[in-house]
Amino acid sequence: MTDVSRPEAEATAAKPFTPDQAFRPPRNQWWDVWDQFRSHRGALLGTLVFVFIILFVGIGPWIWQVDPGFIDIRSRNQGPSWSNPLGTDQLGRDMLARMMYGGRISVAVGLTAMFLGLLIGTLVGVLAGYFRRVDGILMRTTDLFLALPLLPLLLVMVLLFRDMLARNFGEAAGVFVLIVVAIGITSWMQTARIVRGDVLALKEREYVLAARSIGTPSRRIVSRHILPNVLSPIMVSATLGIASAIITESALSFLGLGFPPDFPTWGRLLFDGRDWIEQYPARVVWPGLFISLTVLSVNFIGDGLRDALDPRIRGR
Amino acid sequence: MADPARATTEPLVQVRDLKMHFPVSRGLLGRKTGAIKAVDGVSFDIMPRETLGMVGESGCGKSTTGRAVLRLYDITGGSIRINGTEIGQMSQSALRKHRPTMQMVFQDPQACLNPRMTLAGLIGEPLDEHTGWSRARKLERIYELMDAVGLNRNFANRYPHEFSGGQRQRIGIARALALNPSFIVCDEPIAALDVSIQAQVVNLLEELQEKLGLTYLFISHDLSMVRHIATRVAVMYLGKVVEIAPREALYADPLHPYTQALLSSVPDPDPETAQQVRRIILKGDVPSPANPPQGCNFCTRCPAVMPVCREIEPETREVAPGRFVACHLHDASVPTSIPTGGPTPGGASTTNQQGGSS
Numbered sequence: 002m003t004d005v006s007r008p009e010a011e012a013t014a015a016k017p018f019t020p021d022q023a024f025r026p027p028r029n030q031w032w033d034v035w036d037q038f039r040s041h042r043g044a045l046l047g048t049l050v051f052v053f054i055i056l057f058v059g060i061g062p063w064i065w066q067v068d069p070g071f072i073d074i075r076s077r078n079q080g081p082s083w084s085n086p087l088g089t090d091q092l093g094r095d096m097l098a099r100m101m102y103g104g105r106i107s108v109a110v111g112l113t114a115m116f117l118g119l120l121i122g123t124l125v126g127v128l129a130g131y132f133r134r135v136d137g138i139l140m141r142t143t144d145l146f147l148a149l150p151l152l153p154l155l156l157v158m159v160l161l162f163r164d165m166l167a168r169n170f171g172e173a174a175g176v177f178v179l180i181v182v183a184i185g186i187t188s189w190m191q192t193a194r195i196v197r198g199d200v201l202a203l204k205e206r207e208y209v210l211a212a213r214s215i216g217t218p219s220r221r222i223v224s225r226h227i228l229p230n231v232l233s234p235i236m237v238s239a240t241l242g243i244a245s246a247i248i249t250e251s252a253l254s255f256l257g258l259g260f261p262p263d264f265p266t267w268g269r270l271l272f273d274g275r276d277w278i279e280q281y282p283a284r285v286v287w288p289g290l291f292i293s294l295t296v297l298s299v300n301f302i303g304d305g306l307r308d309a310l311d312p313r314i315r316g317r
Numbered sequence: 318m319a320d321p322a323r324a325t326t327e328p329l330v331q332v333r334d335l336k337m338h339f340p341v342s343r344g345l346l347g348r349k350t351g352a353i354k355a356v357d358g359v360s361f362d363i364m365p366r367e368t369l370g371m372v373g374e375s376g377c378g379k380s381t382t383g384r385a386v387l388r389l390y391d392i393t394g395g396s397i398r399i400n401g402t403e404i405g406q407m408s409q410s411a412l413r414k415h416r417p418t419m420q421m422v423f424q425d426p427q428a429c430l431n432p433r434m435t436l437a438g439l440i441g442e443p444l445d446e447h448t449g450w451s452r453a454r455k456l457e458r459i460y461e462l463m464d465a466v467g468l469n470r471n472f473a474n475r476y477p478h479e480f481s482g483g484q485r486q487r488i489g490i491a492r493a494l495a496l497n498p499s500f501i502v503c504d505e506p507i508a509a510l511d512v513s514i515q516a517q518v519v520n521l522l523e524e525l526q527e528k529l530g531l532t533y534l535f536i537s538h539d540l541s542m543v544r545h546i547a548t549r550v551a552v553m554y555l556g557k558v559v560e561i562a563p564r565e566a567l568y569a570d571p572l573h574p575y576t577q578a579l580l581s582s583v584p585d586p587d588p589e590t591a592q593q594v595r596r597i598i599l600k601g602d603v604p605s606p607a608n609p610p611q612g613c614n615f616c617t618r619c620p621a622v623m624p625v626c627r628e629i630e631p632e633t634r635e636v637a638p639g640r641f642v643a644c645h646l647h648d649a650s651v652p653t654s655i656p657t658g659g660p661t662p663g664g665a666s667t668t669n670q671q672g673g674s675s
Binding site: 030033206207208210211214215216217218221225226229230310311312313 | 387410417430431432435442447478496
């Protein structure tokens with residue numbers, strides 16, 4: 002945890018000064034971050050809910066060993082019972098199992114696509130903001146992507162690449178890669194713009210000049226002084242990104258261009274349940290609730306993390 | 318650092334004809350339509366262990382000079398020699414090796430510290446960049462520096478926002494000292510501080526200079542503080558140095574009309590003598606550095622302007638040992654009719670300050 006407690010450090014560092022009572026050597030910053038994060042009630046609750054969702058979709062299927070694709074047409078449209086805690090759908094498939102399997106894909110797509118979009122957005126934003134030479138071309142590219150109508154673009158991408166990817170990665174994995182990439186490369190523009198704006202302001206700050214006067218090279222100025230200070234907007238777009246990724250995936254599934262129809266995802270379940278909403282509202286409520294919970298918990302985690310990472314807010 | 322044999326003979330910092338022009342571009346295509354001549358032909362020497370004070374009004378190019386000397390900008394022209402190395406046209410990557418010898422203390426101690434780094438991280442940054450020391454060794458050096466600038470070692474984990482202005486400036490000074498520099502540019506280090514803290518910081522700077530043999534370029538608009546700390550003083554006006562002289566001589570007998578006006582603006586704490594002081598009040602504004610006047614830069618506001626001033630730019634001459642001034646009044650080759658103090662058509666007047674007359 003601390004440097005001085007290491008044996009070789011003790012030999013050199015303990016000699017020249019005698020610390021007083023309150024003295025403590027520099028402590029790892031992440032402990033302060035954790036202390037602050039713990040004190041943020043919303044973030045803690047969000048973490049609990051998110052862990053619950055991860056466990057639900059991650060190890061849930063190991064416990065509830067029901068095949069989500071098993072059709073039992075005689076017991077269709079059942080209400081909650083011991084054998085089907087969340088009831089069954091119009092083909093008699095167990096809703097709980099479908100929620101678990103569907104969540105696996107939805108959460109995985111949401112997180113991966115968010116990370117991809119965040120990575121591209123931050124990279125483009127930082128490069129455009131920090132290096133004036135590439136600013137024009139990168140921001141015009143961003144504008145170009147913003148101007149593209151996304152849904153038709155996604156449709157074209159899916160049509161063009163689905164078979165090729167399915168051949169190379171297998172049916173499900175191919176579609177997964179395709180959807181993640183498609184959502185990722187169509188959702189980075191907002192992040193890029195926000196990050197660029199912040200970087201433009203930050204790089205004129207005096208501490209960046211001070212770092213340059215010390216001889217810090219550009220890459221370390223970016224990693225040490227710029228990136229930590231643009232963390233808040235990145236956090237915010239990350240939490241919003243998960244939500245929109247899950248929903249975009251649902252929209253694609255709905256259009257029949259996402260995962261194959263027998264493949265449950267939360268978006269798919271939502272749209273399947275849409276036709277029966279008046280008779281069996283629970284079928285829409287469950288996937289909707291889980292999407293909302295995921296988005297909300299990630300949002301709270303992001304909020305807590307942002308506060309915890311800002312030393313000015315920390316300790317308040 | 319500097320060996321004594323050299324100390325007496327060779328200046329540590331030698332700036333010759335330094336020019337820093339910022340391009341002005343207009344229109345859709347970004348054509349260059351001119352340049353802001355923030356620094357336009359500045360020359361000076363700084364001897365080892367000496368403090369050169371640099372004074373002048375806002376916008377005259379003091380800070381730009383300081384930053385250009387450290388090559389925080391890519392200069393337009395001129396030469397900068399520090400410790401015998403020409404760094405004027407050196408690339409930034411080659412310059413990195415020489416950064417440890419020259420450091421800077423910034424004006425705004427709040428703005429020059431990254432709010433997300435702890436004090437140990439901030440002071441340790443130069444060490445991270447230029448030494449391959451172990452963490453323990455760096456920590457030891459950080460504590461040493463904190464002691465040197467009078468910061469409690471318990472503060473190592475704290476963040477800049479938890480400190481007062483004076484303490485932050487101490488952090489800035491500790492950062493500048495981390496690599497054992499020989500030359501430090503102090504860019505208005507006291508301008509953002511309270512008067513009581515100003516004295517502390519200036520005393521700290523003096524103490525460190527004595528202990529570590531530092532050389533300062535002390536930029537300030539506070540004439541009395543410069544008088545306190547500087548060995549020699551350079552006066553800047555509109556991107557040019559108009560006068561350089563040892564402190565005592567400059568304050569006792571300013572030669573350039575601008576220096577005279579500047580010094581007469583210093584408030585006198587004694588009301589009796591204050592009544593006697595003739596304040597020279599300059600009329601008009603400083604001309605734009607994008608379009609300086611022909612001839613002497615000061616000719617539009619000079620109380621002693623002569624026709625020659627509007628045509629020929631005065632050269633910097635050594636009028637007395639160690640005293641340099643750029644003014645036709647002190648050029649024997651120019652026929653002059655030294656004006657008396659009275660109002661002149663030059664656009665400025667000298668008034669006898671009485672009560673609340675200004």
